[in-house]
Amino acid sequence: xxxxxxxxxxxxxxxxxxxxxxxxxxxxxxxxxxxxxxxxxxxxxxxxxxxxxxxxxxxxxxxxxxxxxxxxxxxxxxxxxxxxxxxxxxxxxxxxxxxxxxxxxxxxxxxxxxxxxxxxxxxxxxxxxxxxxxxxxxxxxxxxxxxxxxxxxxxxxxxxxxxxxxxxxxxxxxxxxxxxxxxxxxxx
Amino acid sequence: xxxxxxxxxxxxxxxxxxxxxxxxxxxxxxxxxxxxxxxxxxxxxxxxxxxxxxxxxxxxxxxxxxxxxxxxxxxxxxxxxxxxxxxxxxxxxxxxxxxxxxxxxxxxxxxxxxxxxxxxxxxxxxxxxxxxxxxxxxxxxxxxxxxxxxxxxxxxxxxxxxxxxxxxxxxxxxxxxxxxxxxxxxxx
Numbered sequence: 001x002x003x004x005x006x007x008x009x010x011x012x013x014x015x016x017x018x019x020x021x022x023x024x025x026x027x028x029x030x031x032x033x034x035x036x037x038x039x040x041x042x043x044x045x046x047x048x049x050x051x052x053x054x055x056x057x058x059x060x061x062x063x064x065x066x067x068x069x070x071x072x073x074x075x076x077x078x079x080x081x082x083x084x085x086x087x088x089x090x091x092x093x094x095x096x097x098x099x100x101x102x103x104x105x106x107x108x109x110x111x112x113x114x115x116x117x118x119x120x121x122x123x124x125x126x127x128x129x130x131x132x133x134x135x136x137x138x139x140x141x142x143x144x145x146x147x148x149x150x151x152x153x154x155x156x157x158x159x160x161x162x163x164x165x166x167x168x169x170x171x172x173x174x175x176x177x178x179x180x181x182x183x184x185x186x187x188x
Numbered sequence: 189x190x191x192x193x194x195x196x197x198x199x200x201x202x203x204x205x206x207x208x209x210x211x212x213x214x215x216x217x218x219x220x221x222x223x224x225x226x227x228x229x230x231x232x233x234x235x236x237x238x239x240x241x242x243x244x245x246x247x248x249x250x251x252x253x254x255x256x257x258x259x260x261x262x263x264x265x266x267x268x269x270x271x272x273x274x275x276x277x278x279x280x281x282x283x284x285x286x287x288x289x290x291x292x293x294x295x296x297x298x299x300x301x302x303x304x305x306x307x308x309x310x311x312x313x314x315x316x317x318x319x320x321x322x323x324x325x326x327x328x329x330x331x332x333x334x335x336x337x338x339x340x341x342x343x344x345x346x347x348x349x350x351x352x353x354x355x356x357x358x359x360x361x362x363x364x365x366x367x368x369x370x371x372x373x374x375x376x
Contacts, residue, residue: 005200005254006279008272012193066193076275077284077312078266084196087264091194096265097376117308120335124265124305147308148338148347156336188285 010074010084015042016066026061029131032109033169037133037176039068039081040111044180048073050144050188051180054081054110056089056127058103065089071188082110082118086125098126107131111173112139113154113166116147122157129163130154133173142177143187198262198272203230204254214249217319220297221356225321225364227256227269228299232368236261238332238376239368242269242298244277244315246291253277259376270298270306274313286314295319299361300327301342301354304335310345317351318342321361330365331375 016039023035032055039053049072056064067085071077085108086098093101105128112134114122122130136146136153150156154164204227211223220243227241237260244252255273259265273296274286281289293316300322302310310318324334324341338344342352 005205005276007200008196008198008275008279010196012195017193071284071312075283076278077286077314078271078275078309079284083266087196087266088193090264091196095263096259096267098265115308115312116338117305117312120303120305120308120337121266123333123335124259124303126265145311147311148344149308150304150336150338159336 008076010070010076010079010087012066012088013073015046016068020055020063020066023063025063027057027063028061029109029165029168032057032061032063033111033131033133035063035066036081036109036111037169037172039066040176043069044176044185050185051176052081052111054085054108056085056098057107057109059105060103062103064103064106065092072186078117080115080118082108082114083121086121086127090125099128100126105129111176113146115145116149119149119154119156122162123160127162129165130157131165131168133169134177135166135170138170138174138177142181196264198258198264198267198275200254200276201261203234204256208243208251208254211251213251215245215251216249217297217353217356220245220249220251221299221319221321223251223254224269224297224299225357225360227254228364231257232364232373238373239364240269240299242273242296244273244286245295245297247293248291250291252291252294253280260374266305268303268306270296270302271309274309274315278313287316288314293317299364301334304337307337307342307344310350311348315350317353318345319353319356321357322365323354323358326358326362326365330369
């Protein structure tokens with residue numbers, strides 16, 4: 001048995017760092033969603049996996065962290081766009097609870113409604129607000145599995161005091177998913 | 189805005205690597221649970237966070253990966269024991285889908301029933317079986333939040349063809365949680 005275990009490691013790819021640097025901010029919800037969608041398209045166009053992107057923004061609209069699907073790229077099944085954005089935000093702001101981070105309250109902006117795992121992760125992260133583009137049905141129609149969610153789905157977050165806003169640039173977000181499906185992108 | 193984003197990084201601490209090296213295997217469920225409980229106690233005794241541990245074992249009972257709560261230690265809210273064990277297993281075996289990994293089918297052995305996030309993560313990971321120690325009620329009695337789970341909780345996994353086994357060394361697992369609460373351990 002080894003005693004030399006590999007670190008868990010997920011990196012923001014250079015193309016994504018360059019992409020988000022083009023958005024000086026402050027970002028409103030629609031503009032932040034534009035960044036999330038550009039990240040999603042970036043993953044798809046590079047053949048790095050499913051078209052999912054996210055950003056965390058602070059109360060002033062500054063971009064705190066980008067996130068994008070890294071499941072295939074990093075070989076990590078948990079590395080959904082939302083998880084990556086939240087994890088990078090926590091690394092950058094120095095702690096596991098974004099509720100007490102500089103710039104709080106923070107918002108997670110995601111190109112699609114979070115899956116069951118990401119939905120479970122959101123209350124642990126300390127974000128105060130979630131903004132979503134594509135609806136669950138747009139995602140499942142593509143063939144992606146959203147998992148088994150609690151009653152109410154995304155709405156369940158409101159019972160924990162987390163504000164949700166749906167359908168921000170939904171048509172663009174849904175089109176991206178349809179493009180991925182039409183191109184025969186891998187489903188996993 | 190920075191273009192130099194921090195990597196997401198979580199490491200297995202040296203004490204845990206030394207601990208698991210003392211279990212040459214192969215491990216049956218009860219022995220694997222013993223390793224998960226020892227990892228959980230290790231986190232608690234070092235003041236590194238909540239008493240949660242997990243291991244992934246292969247079809248022959250070999251220990252594929254250890255996991256332990258790293259939320260406070262790594263400053264990452266997603267770094268629950270189950271998530272860490274699954275992620276290390278995927279890093280070690282080379283891909284996001286443990287269903288096709290060497291040694292499959294794989295089992296996740298966890299000191300307590302997975303929270304909503306971990307429950308959502310399990311189907312994405314490719315493990316075929318989950319073995320749990322403490323029940324949800326043992327965990328919530330301590331004061332930890334398990335999140336909003338789908339109807340059926342852990343049982344929901346069986347609808348996806350994932351086998352579950354509960355109550356393996358439950359009394360020991362529950363006692364560990366009670367010890368943590370009695371010592372005034374941080375709840376988060």
